[in-house]
Amino acid sequence: MLLTEEQRLLRDSARAAIAAKAPIALWRKLRAENDEAGYSRDFWRACAEAGWAGVLIPEAYGGLDFGLVGAGLIAREMARTLAASPFLSTAVLVASAVKVGGSDAQKAFWLPRIAAGEAVISLGVDEEPRHDPARIGATAAETPQGWRLNGAKICVLDGAAADAFLVAAKTDGETALYLVEAKARGLSRTPRRLVDDRRVATLRLDNVEARREAKLAGGAALIEQILDAGRGVLAASLCGVAEEAFARTLAYLKQRKQFDRTIGSFQALQHRVAIMHVNIENAWSATLKALQTLDSGAADAPLQIAMAKAKAGEVGRTATAECLQLHGGIGMTDEFDIGLFLKKARVEAELLGDPAYHADRVAAMLGY
């Protein structure tokens, strides 16, 4: 489970670059300006230049081909400063899908553009508030020219900024992904702002016509495969959130005084913090192991990813809440940063399945 030399380099350079180019101040600025995309295009360009937009894309298409451990390391570092970007939607979810299920033409067209940070594409799977990729109501009817898509999608990440969408739809009970451009007639989107200031959109498809090639190969299996990639990367991001909130809290505990004592010297707080440390360590171990397993292509990768997402989601949520509590009143103010991690953890724990959802899957996969 040791990181390779390249992975360590990637992590260290990402940490330095993100701290310099996307500090929390940038997140606050975007929020204050009510930026429609919710991320800085300059920062995303810098990510592309560093190769991160193409972290999963084969070198032949201009990517780094660094695997999911690499993607997780980047997401974990981005989380530490709340750096917003279409990394998850475009570089992880959609890049994985096109790489595996796209035609040669789609790959040749989209992958270099994604790697270059020029195209933002969003995945539309969920239709219900609670993640459940098994429940797809959107339909793709075959037409002489290709497909006619109908339905609605919610919580589509970066949906307002996207140039195109990868949408899950059903034809006679068979689910597949369809790539449709944002400007397609009949496609409309309503932007929404989440509690961590992430921008999503609700998508409506009203007789959207797509060409025959719009359909990706791989069907429902491909969807599960890319969702697992996204879940693994989200787990890594959740670890970054928890680790950063924890580090800040530890520093606060060592400096804040009450009752003439550093509050970090109170044993009741020490034990809670120690337990939190154990949990955060475990979340990262689980995530790293699951990502390595997914990269290796082993058969039990879906089980491990479900476990890692459940664990990281749970730890992300509880650790950030505990960190806020340990800050006391100041933590409740918007001016202070610690609450921002709580918000981000809640959103990422929810996306692509919350801890309860994955625990249920784990039980089923383990045969009980």
Place this chain on the structure above:
Amino acid sequence: MLLTEEQRLLRDSARAAIAAKAPIALWRKLRAENDEAGYSRDFWRACAEAGWAGVLIPEAYGGLDFGLVGAGLIAREMARTLAASPFLSTAVLVASAVKVGGSDAQKAFWLPRIAAGEAVISLGVDEEPRHDPARIGATAAETPQGWRLNGAKICVLDGAAADAFLVAAKTDGETALYLVEAKARGLSRTPRRLVDDRRVATLRLDNVEARREAKLAGGAALIEQILDAGRGVLAASLCGVAEEAFARTLAYLKQRKQFDRTIGSFQALQHRVAIMHVNIENAWSATLKALQTLDSGAADAPLQIAMAKAKAGEVGRTATAECLQLHGGIGMTDEFDIGLFLKKARVEAELLGDPAYHADRVAAMLGY
């Protein structure tokens, strides 16, 4: 939710009498002697003289008619010294059943004998290791003379000592209770010893013939009703277990020194103990309220009893384990008493449905 003057008197006199007549030393003596009944007949006689064996039995049949709050108060006091007796099996479960579902003749015969401590009768419902009164496989076939019973029952409380059994069996899908004497032909029992040294039996009914009057009125509804009485009283007993273990632990924390300090002065332990106190207070409040509601006959009594049994079971298990941990190594020795409470809590949390079982019922009763 205040206790009445009579209830307070009952509680106080029970506490004094039990401490005098059935201290933990008696429990250890019975265990060492491997007593077949698992309880002291002298003590049970004393209970009958105090009226506790008839706590639920109408005065006309020689009982105190004190209601389930009264029964709960007695069970809670018995728990503090691990006083063993057929109180739950006979005075609560079977007395309730005969009182409600028995014929006049059955009442006239059995209730005075139960109240006098002369008859021990056990309830046989469960057939599977996890409590589930909906799954009854035992059968009662109608015969010219009455009923022919077949089947098996497990974990029948005081089953080795019982003079008779009240057995749940099915006839064409309808479940009812049947009163059969222990000496009935075809009835056999295998005694087992539980981890808290409670004696139960596995029962086999092999073409046991019972008279027509053996069948109690009330069917499955009566079974649920008496099970609820038993659950409420078990919840009260669990409160007594947790409260006593807690009181002993508190005393230990105030006396034991490590690192030149009374260990009760360590803030990490103080907070854990404080949380335990809150939980134990809540378990008792829930239990008392549910017993009062059951006595009042309100429609939501089953829901409240399920909640109380789940809460008291959970708190009983976790608090006794926490108490053991706070004692350190000495708590692990058989010579020391604290571990005995852990054992009793585990058994009583399990009997008539564990916290998970009742939480599931609560969800169903609340409509989700």
Place this chain on the structure above:
Amino acid sequence: MAIDRRELREWLEANCPAEMRQPIRGDEDICWGGRHFVFQSPAQKLWLERMAARGFTVPTWPKDYGGAGLTPEDAAVLGDEMRRIHARPPLTSFGISMLGPALLKFGNEEQKRRHLTRIARGEIRWCQGYSEPGAGSDLASLRTRAEDRGDHFLVNGQKIWTSYADKADWIFCLARTDPTAKKHDGISFLLIDMASKGVSTKPIVLISGKSPFCETFFDNVEVPKENLVGKLNRGWDIAKYLLTHERGAISGGGLNVFDNEALDKAARAAAKAAGGRLPDPVLRADIARAAIDSYAAAATVQRYMQEATAGGELGARSAVLKYDGAELNKRRYELLMSLAGAEGLTFDGNFGPESELAQRWLRSKGNSIEGGTSEIMLDIVAKRILELPSE
């Protein structure tokens, strides 16, 4: 002489405007009073005036100070009768709930006459200045200073978490008058007119959005000596008295934190939408456990209250309730958010139906901080109820 329930009932019936019998929909329906208060309707103003005229805004206060001089039992009758017709409280204020009790116990005659009557009539709105950025749980370490300048105190410092300071006319606050004394012994209790030169406020935005909280700054504020309540340097006694009062109010009055109805309802709706059971069995298990724990905690509230009424004292048991209510409410909002899924995540920093759940969820995180942190409550339980030793 006990109150005449029949007369009271008739009077309320005749004098409580119909509008004032509607349920309170939000903060805007609450009558806070004060110099700058804008009545939401003529009925709201009339109801206040009529009730104040009979001393019913503060029924247990002496008649001389604007009250009705009722016994607690008679005041309970008044409460009953008001609830019977769903009458709204005519006036809500920290003057009534916090400063009043302190002045009645520690104030001099002139202070009582001057301030209590205006509180009773809703003329002056008060806020409370206790916490400071460096003095939260350890309130007595406060650093706002009041220097003796002969006929006045010169006050400098900063308060935080002063609810509605931007809307209040006066503030009652704690300030250090003897920096050389031990920390509890050098604090005094002062009344300060917010219109004084050098007082300024700044609203606090919470993670959940806008809030009634403010920071309050004192920059060379001159406070007349007559505004000292109680003895010089003995302000901590008053503070302790009021903190107990406040905690009682939070745990006793703020009982909605024990109410599981919202969660039950949401779970039932989700189950219904799925045609039976909640589809996610793990979430369902957590929700059932929260329902059980809420039931048990609410039973403890009921038991403690009844035992207190029957002659005991709530005393340190309020710490049990404060702790438990706060932790339960946080847990409940976590589950409500999980039930809502992506729908619950929408939030734009403003109030409104789309942001409401996330806003409430975030706000609930403050439950275990305000009015004494959960950690302080556990300390109180350990030391005062369980009598565990200090180091």
Place this chain on the structure above:
Amino acid sequence: MAIDRRELREWLEANCPAEMRQPIRGDEDICWGGRHFVFQSPAQKLWLERMAARGFTVPTWPKDYGGAGLTPEDAAVLGDEMRRIHARPPLTSFGISMLGPALLKFGNEEQKRRHLTRIARGEIRWCQGYSEPGAGSDLASLRTRAEDRGDHFLVNGQKIWTSYADKADWIFCLARTDPTAKKHDGISFLLIDMASKGVSTKPIVLISGKSPFCETFFDNVEVPKENLVGKLNRGWDIAKYLLTHERGAISGGGLNVFDNEALDKAARAAAKAAGGRLPDPVLRADIARAAIDSYAAAATVQRYMQEATAGGELGARSAVLKYDGAELNKRRYELLMSLAGAEGLTFDGNFGPESELAQRWLRSKGNSIEGGTSEIMLDIVAKRILELPSE
């Protein structure tokens, strides 16, 4: 010169009796050695003798003291090759795992020659005398006294939790040699022959039934001065060194506490019996969460071990593993008991299949006490890893 793996493989193949390649079924299959040990079979004796002759019972110890003088890497090769043929360890003892490392580091030449060789050959069985009834987590507060009587120490006191004291030939223990010094500074490390006059033992029955633990009493026991290891009054250094060793063994070697297989299997069996899913959805949720937490904790073990091997140090991280493994194992046994329902409650105080689950459940409660309580582990994590300040 690295070990010759091929030669080793052939030697093992030729010398390890077939019986000694069977899985260990219980304590009776373990070869503990010692004066009173009864070999379970000729094969067990032969295997010990052959391995001891090559120094393979303690492969990294110097040849002079009965070892094979292997490097850790070569010893790992030996371990690999033994595992390959499922060879049982020829000898297990506290002499090898605990006293040996201490003597190698702190003993004098004569002590090493005398004791280490006998340990290596399984001739002498040792036990450890550290804990006392009044000295558990606070081990240094021990009160067993060793008075200097010229040519010997006179030892009086009591030890507790001495595993297999009733079967051991010698005990290594801590005793106070300077009652006037600060508590860590007056302790010495002594070796005592259990056959000495005045030594007695009494087995401890646990809540889970019989146990290897004993109480050990010293009543005016005369211990020759030559049995002092290290310097007088510096025994705490040795104790600390060994405690670190022990914790490493528990968290590193005792990894079965991270194995969730038994729980998974039981859950699967119950689900199968019910024709699909576990019938109780709430219990199922708890079991799934335990599986997830076990996976995550086991991943941390793996990560820490690999990072330690790659040049880091396990160090205080062993406290993370010790804490987590113990808490997880307790939780797992609670769930196994719940799954088993009434079947799991059967217990008659003796070992046997009917009592086995309850017995293991009860025994698991000791996991968070022995080898350093969970509370001590959290203190270590807080102070040594997170560097939080003392008061």
